[in-house]
Amino acid sequence: MGRKECYLWISNFDENVKHNEGGFLMKKFLAMAAALTMSLSVAAAASAEKYQMTFSTAVSQEQSSTIYMDKALDLITERTNGDVTFSRTYSGTLGSEHDLGVMCQSGDIDIVCIGPGQWSEWDEAFKVFDCPFLFTSFDHFDRVLASEDYQAWLKEHGDAQGVTFVMTFNQAFKGILNKTRDVYSTADLAGLKLRVPDSASLIEIGTAMGYVPTPTAAADQYMSLSQGIVDGADHALWAHQTWKLTEIAKHFSDTRHALQCVFFVMNNDSLASLPEEYQKIVLDTFAEVEKELADQTRKDSDESYVKAEADGVKVIPYEEIDVESFKQALSGIVDEYSNLAPDLYDIITKLAD
Numbered sequence: 123m124g125r126k127e128c129y130l131w132i133s134n135f136d137e138n139v140k141h142n143e144g145g146f147l148m149k150k151f152l153a154m155a156a157a158l159t160m161s162l163s164v165a166a167a168a169s170a171e172k173y174q175m176t177f178s179t180a181v182s183q184e185q186s187s188t189i190y191m192d193k194a195l196d197l198i199t200e201r202t203n204g205d206v207t208f209s210r211t212y213s214g215t216l217g218s219e220h221d222l223g224v225m226c227q228s229g230d231i232d233i234v235c236i237g238p239g240q241w242s243e244w245d246e247a248f249k250v251f252d253c254p255f256l257f258t259s260f261d262h263f264d265r266v267l268a269s270e271d272y273q274a275w276l277k278e279h280g281d282a283q284g285v286t287f288v289m290t291f292n293q294a295f296k297g298i299l300n301k302t303r304d305v306y307s308t309a310d311l312a313g314l315k316l317r318v319p320d321s322a323s324l325i326e327i328g329t330a331m332g333y334v335p336t337p338t339a340a341a342d343q344y345m346s347l348s349q350g351i352v353d354g355a356d357h358a359l360w361a362h363q364t365w366k367l368t369e370i371a372k373h374f375s376d377t378r379h380a381l382q383c384v385f386f387v388m389n390n391d392s393l394a395s396l397p398e399e400y401q402k403i404v405l406d407t408f409a410e411v412e413k414e415l416a417d418q419t420r421k422d423s424d425e426s427y428v429k430a431e432a433d434g435v436k437v438i439p440y441e442e443i444d445v446e447s448f449k450q451a452l453s454g455i456v457d458e459y460s461n462l463a464p465d466l467y468d469i470i471t472k473l474a475d
Contacts, residue, residue: 175208176208177233183212242323299359375443
């Protein structure tokens with residue numbers, strides 16, 4: 123019953139009972155009406171409360187991950203009738219992925235985007251996500267995300283750091299782009315300086331593959347490539363294109379040595395500060411958009427190969443890659459990372475194709 127209807131009901135009821143003998147019913151009614159009016163006032167005040175949240179990422183606003191994150195945030199604002207809003211910063215405005223992770227855990231930022239290699243600075247188990255040749259297909263990755271065992275693992279490890287992993291972004295299978303030569307095996311990588319994020323695990327993997335990993339901020343990749351600071355980068359093909367790296371580098375090898383992913387992480391206290399109904403809206407909206415983003419990644423991945431050839435990029439297909447040379451070079455990394463969290467590694471590998 124709304125406040126207006128409540129007042130009308132009170133008026134009508136008062137008219138009917140004003141002549142009631144002894145006035146007992148009237149007194150009881152007035153007490154009930156006062157309590158009801160007070161509860162409506164409290165509810166109205168609660169619904170009028172506004173919640174300003176912050177989101178920050180080290181990548182640009184044009185990235186698919188950011189586009190869909192913005193979509194999720196917009197939907198949350200719409201579904202809470204404007205009560206939950208978000209200020210947003212992009213392209214490392216507030217710092218590196220490491221800085222953002224620190225600020226999210228402390229509650230200085232409510233939501234951030236961060237890769238598993240960076241998050242492994244606080245929980246080594248997340249290095250498993252960077253394990254080479256871990257995921258066999260997009261379907262495999264989707265099955266893992268849908269697994270109750272995986273979700274329980276993720277919640278346990280998130281709670282230990284005071285955060286909730288609200289959305290996981292599948293960034294597709296990685297490959298090597300460079301402006302120097304064709305790469306068919308790890309032997310062809312010798313001496314190439316390739317951009318990687320400032321992540322210990324990705325630096326270790328690049329070194330094991332045989333190239334010179336060169337940590338570079340995401341926003342500085344194009345400049346570094348054009349000035350010869352790096353020769354290329356280790357990304358999914360669509361990501362190379364998003365950063366416009368294929369304008370300069372024309373050799374892409376579809377090694378598929380890892381399926382790259384990133385997490386959207388929310389501070390637990392920030393989430394708990396919202397009313398329960400709004401917490402549910404936040405989590406349900408992220409889950410909904412996560413599925414849309416997975417579909418978009420598949421589409422982007424398929425289209426990236428057509429676009430690359432149209433842009434004059436020579437694409438060496440997976441079937442022509444000496445995959446065994448990569449697996450041998452990375453076998454030590456697989457052994458090391460899988461032993462950091464055998465429970466997670468088992469959850470993932472048991473769901474393989």
